[in-house]
Amino acid sequence: MDDKMTAVLYSSEQPSEKDLERLSVFLADKYKKPVSIGWKKSEKTTGGFRLVAGGDVYDWSAEGKLRQLQDALLKLRSERTDIIPLIKDTLSSWTPSVMATEIGTVTTVGDGIATVSGLEDTSYGEILLFTGGVRGMALDLRRDEIACILFDTEEEVCEGSTVKRTGRVAAVPVGEGFLGRVVDPLGVPIDGGDEIIADDYRPVESEAPAVIDRQAVNTPLETGILAIDSMFPIGRGQRELIIGDRQTGKSSIITDTIINQKGKDVICIYVAIGQKSSTIARVVDTLTKCGAMEYTIVVNASAADSAPLQYIAPYAGCAMGEYFMEKGRDVLIVYDDLTKHAIAYRSISLLLERAPGREAFPGDVFYLHSRLLERAAHLCDEKGGGSITALPVIETQEEDVSSYIPTNVISITDGQIFLSSGLFRLGQRPAINVGLSVSRVGGDAQTKAMKKAVGTLRLDLAQYREMETFSQFSGDMDEATKKQIRYGEGLMKILKQKPKSPRSLVQQVFMLVIATMDKFETIETEDIDVKIDEIVHDTMARCQDIVLKIENEGTISDEDKQRILDTVRGLHE
Ligand code: ATP
Ligand code: MG
Numbered sequence: 001m002d003d004k005m006t007a008v009l010y011s012s013e014q015p016s017e018k019d020l021e022r023l024s025v026f027l028a029d030k031y032k033k034p035v036s037i038g039w040k041k042s043e044k045t046t047g048g049f050r051l052v053a054g055g056d057v058y059d060w061s062a063e064g065k066l067r068q069l070q071d072a073l074l075k076l077r078s079e080r081t082d083i084i085p086l087i088k089d090t091l092s093s094w095t096p097s098v099m100a101t102e103i104g105t106v107t108t109v110g111d112g113i114a115t116v117s118g119l120e121d122t123s124y125g126e127i128l129l130f131t132g133g134v135r136g137m138a139l140d141l142r143r144d145e146i147a148c149i150l151f152d153t154e155e156e157v158c159e160g161s162t163v164k165r166t167g168r169v170a171a172v173p174v175g176e177g178f179l180g181r182v183v184d185p186l187g188v189p190i191d192g193g194d195e196i197i198a199d200d201y202r203p204v205e206s207e208a209p210a211v212i213d214r215q216a217v218n219t220p221l222e223t224g225i226l227a228i229d230s231m232f233p234i235g236r237g238q239r240e241l242i243i244g245d246r247q248t249g250k251s252s253i254i255t256d257t258i259i260n261q262k263g264k265d266v267i268c269i270y271v272a273i274g275q276k277s278s279t280i281a282r283v284v285d286t287l288t289k290c291g292a293m294e295y296t297i298v299v300n301a302s303a304a305d306s307a308p309l310q311y312i313a314p315y316a317g318c319a320m321g322e323y324f325m326e327k328g329r330d331v332l333i334v335y336d337d338l339t340k341h342a343i344a345y346r347s348i349s350l351l352l353e354r355a356p357g358r359e360a361f362p363g364d365v366f367y368l369h370s371r372l373l374e375r376a377a378h379l380c381d382e383k384g385g386g387s388i389t390a391l392p393v394i395e396t397q398e399e400d401v402s403s404y405i406p407t408n409v410i411s412i413t414d415g416q417i418f419l420s421s422g423l424f425r426l427g428q429r430p431a432i433n434v435g436l437s438v439s440r441v442g443g444d445a446q447t448k449a450m451k452k453a454v455g456t457l458r459l460d461l462a463q464y465r466e467m468e469t470f471s472q473f474s475g476d477m478d479e480a481t482k483k484q485i486r487y488g489e490g491l492m493k494i495l496k497q498k499p500k501s502p503r504s505l506v507q508q509v510f511m512l513v514i515a516t517m518d519k520f521e522t523i524e525t526e527d528i529d530v531k532i533d534e535i536v537h538d539t540m541a542r543c544q545d546i547v548l549k550i551e552n553e554g555t556i557s558d559e560d561k562q563r564i565l566d567t568v569r570g571l572h573e
Pocket of ligand 2: 250251252336
């Protein structure tokens with residue numbers, strides 16, 4: 001045990017020798033050992049001082065005096081003595097009393113990070129209150145101090161100011177009232193609308209559902225994008241990564257998917273991390289115009305927000321989603337994008353002086369994303385059967401999927417949709433690279449009709465790609481090869497799709513049946529990407545019974561397929 005103790009006195013003016021002497025006598029008496037007192041200037045401690053000794057804080061600043069007075073007045077209520085002398089008395093005499101032990105002192109502050117001493121019992125992730133109502137969260141518990149991130153501007157916080165424990169971990173308000181709103185990661189509306197009445201509060205970080213509480217992915221989550229729904233189907237409860245260079249249509253895929261959930265009873269949460277506010281305003285505008293905002297919550301931590309806010313944004317969005325999932329609802333959550341999230345976390349941890357590893361990311365960056373994406377789940381029926389489907393976005397540099405963050409997230413998700421800038425430049429949009437994309441679980445969730453219509457589409461496209469390269473070298477090709485190339489070209493064209501124009505399941509099935517059955521033998525391929533929608537529309541009008549069958553039963557027979565083919569060919573004669 002130490003036989004000498006050190007204490008720190010914070011005040012705006014230097015204390016006299018006599019004052020220090022008096023205080024050290026008091027402390028020595030109290031702690032039964034000699035105490036040396038150091039002095040630190042603190043502009044915020046006006047009209048008195050704050051004395052920190054061991055884990056105790058003696059507050060005799062203006063604020064502390066008021067608190068003491070308040071305590072005295074509260075006692076007074078029961079005793080009913082004369083009030084004026086009491087006020088004089090309490091304000092002039094310092095009764096040394098330890099403040100609630102839950103108060104600490106800021107030792108350093110800067111760059112959105114503050115270190116605090118005197119709060120030994122704080123738990124990881126606990127919310128701390130600084131002067132001026134500034135909120136912080138404990139992230140680093142060290143031997144005799146803790147480091148926390150600040151969610152608000154740090155102007156009010158300075159060395160020596162007080163910090164209160166709240167005993168609560170970071171939580172966000174959740175509820176139905178958030179639908180249709182744009183909020184910050186702490187649930188505060190930023191769309192200029194009314195205050196939101198929360199139904200509940202949920203911790204930002206919570207444990208993922210256990211294996212026992214889950215069931216297999218078995219219901220499709222349709223994106224409305226033919227290339228995805230046919231070859232890389234996504235199921236409710238799945239985690240599918242969207243990865244590609246900048247400006248390759250990543251966000252467009254996400255917004256289209258949200259738009260396509262209209263009338264499908266899926267709640268959508270768009271978490272924007274480190275993006276320009278103007279970009280988000282555009283997304284919100286698009287969603288509003290398409291009538292998709294009604295069932296969507298936008299959580300925005302823009303590029304201008306602090307790294308701590310960007311860091312908690314996806315967890316906060318996920319907590320909002322879990323509220324609905326536990327009520328048995330289906331939720332789609334998109335994180336746009338996790339590269340910027342990892343960068344925000346990197347800056348926090350470098351400021352916290354954690355040892356950097358590969359590409360200067362901290363060692364636990366894998367855990368950062370795995371604990372987030374593990375919260376996506378399809379709950380079993382006993383738990384209500386709700387689901388969270390997660391579509392994280394990762395931005396690559398020069399299509400390098402083997403760098404640190406992309407490899408991490410690829411390994412955590414159930415597949416990826418790889419967007420290629422080369423295809424995007426050639427006008428093949430959405431620029432999905434069929435060879436590198438995969439969906440590992442969604443196939444089980446695909447409807448029978450879709451499975452049947454897709455047939456060997458992926459294989460056909462792979463063959464086409466090979467032949468296409470080959471045909472660049474040899475001039476004359478045999479008839480079969482020419483046919484194969486023509487078929488491939490046609491397929492690539494019908495996989496093109498404009499943003500904001502999702503296709504329904506029936507449209508997609510018809511489109512695939514037409515393409516794979518006819519193989520573009522009677523249908524012209526020249527401007528098929530423009531004409532296909534019209535052809536499908538006309539065919540559907542003539543095969544209403546098949547349309548109904550797909551819609552109601554989700555199946556299609558070989559005879560139906562043949563009939564669709566005959567109808568299309570009939571249209572062209
Ligand atoms: P960033 O890296 O900046 O976030 P991003 O990868 O999210 O970009 P988007 O913003 O979705 O890309 O799209 C970039 C541009 O490409 C937009 O102008 C969008 O309109 C256009 N675009 C996206 N998808 C398609 C498509 N299927 N057809 C035509 N244009 C598209
Ligand atoms: Mg984007």
